[in-house]
Amino acid sequence: MQISTLLLKGLLFYxxxxxxxxxxxxxxxxxxxxxxxxxxxxxxENSELT
Incomplete structure (x- = not known):
């Protein structure tokens, strides 16, 4: 989740x-x-694995 929010912030800045x-x-x-x-x-996928 943190990586996707960082990407969103970068895209918004761009x-x-x-x-x-x-x-x-x-x-x-x-x-x-x-x-x-x-x-x-x-x-x-995570719910199927557990």
Whole structure:
């Protein structure tokens, strides 16, 4: 979880430096969706292992 939040902070900082894109909310929501999907997959695998 800490690694993904660090990546999100880095991406947000990068997007803030760009500042020209009106597609920014869409990009952020896509990133959040992908991270949530990855976290869900890891949680399913962990629950199956235990």
């Amino acid at each position: 997007f803030n430096k760009q500042k020209s894109s009106y597609l920014l909310p869409i990009k952020i929501s896509v990133i959040f969706f992908r991270l949530n999907a990855i976290n869900a997959i890891f949680m399913i």
